[in-house]
Amino acid sequence: MWLQDQHAFELLRDFIWEKSGLYFESTKRQYFWRRVQNRMRLLDCFDGKEYYRILRSDTSETELRELLNVLTTTETYFFRNEPQLRAFQEEILPEMLRRKRAQGDCYLRFWSAGCSSGEEPYTLGMILREHLPQIEQWNITVVGTDINTRMVQKAQEGVYHVRSLRETPDRYRAKYFTVEGDQYRLHDVIKKMVTFRVGNLMHAEDASLMHNVDCIFCRNVLIYFNVESCQKVITMFYETMATQGYLLLGHSESLYRISAIFKLMKLKHSLVYYKE
Structure with a gap:
């Protein structure tokens, strides 16, 4: 069972904002959690607050980089605009x-x-x-x-x-x-x-x-x-x-x-x- 209450969302969102400048409004909460859960699952972690503790304690920021990879995957194309x-x-x-x-x-x-x-x-x-x-x-x-x-x-x-x-x-x-x-x-x-x-x-x-x-x-x-x-x-x-x-x-x-x-x-x- 996923534990992803509002407080866990805010902890993770604000941590991402602090580190990258990316900011996810509450209206993007589902989008945010879907991608965060992809990383949590790989770590056998099902508690948003526990995942937050993992991110904060990872001094190499390896997990942060992997999380940013799944949060920032966007499609673009040549000769756009x-x-x-x-x-x-x-x-x-x-x-x-x-x-x-x-x-x-x-x-x-x-x-x-x-x-x-x-x-x-x-x-x-x-x-x-x-x-x-x-x-x-x-x-x-x-x-x-x-x-x-x-x-x-x-x-x-x-x-x-x-x-x-x-x-x-x-x-x-x-x-x-x-x-x-x-x-x-x-x-x-x-x-x-x-x-x-x-x-x-x-x-x-x-x-x-x-x-x-x-x-x-x-x-x-x-x-x-x-x-x-x-x-x-x-x-x-x-x-x-x-x-x-x-x-x-x-x-x-x-x-x-x-x-x-x-x-x-x-x-x-x-x-x-x-x-x-």
Whole structure:
């Protein structure tokens, strides 16, 4: 019999929030418990409070990482949110290149924060490969980070089910993927453009590895945070971003009532945030 009273839910929820910034409202209690029970069952534990004690006493945080893996498994796909990608390709990137050429700056730094299984940063790699004139003259860094260790491993492998390519234009599919049964393997020319690592947006030591970032993609991540966590993450983004850098959020996300440090810009195809 599962023992999962309200107090146990709050203990576990608040512990997860403290460690990761992820916050589960009471309305997501069933979702939360289904995934927590998957981990409890493997430990032959049927009491939510006892599982909480296990998490707190595990100084290696091995069990915490496994729990976060089951709590943060989300589906994504290549070329998600096409209007925003058009804004990046047709407006943000050309402006960035003009400015950097004028400054004699050959560095381009991009960060996909909360990259899941890698489709987003790989999409950026393909767009840069296709639309960056004389790409060999630029020193390009594309980094993808995620708190989910399994998703980061999958991203590094670069092998995807056809559903991950459902919005991928045919020419990209033909040029940058090899079909292997019902799987698609991304070509090394794009894989080598992206570096992946496990990263927690709430940990200052992880964020300190990023600096002077020109464009941050953090799409459909803030929806899992409460206001306090969002404010902390947005401040961190601002501090790691270069002047005149861009922040792109998910289509349903906004900094309204969270932070005013970024300027909201209306581009032809999308709304974006800008660091003046």
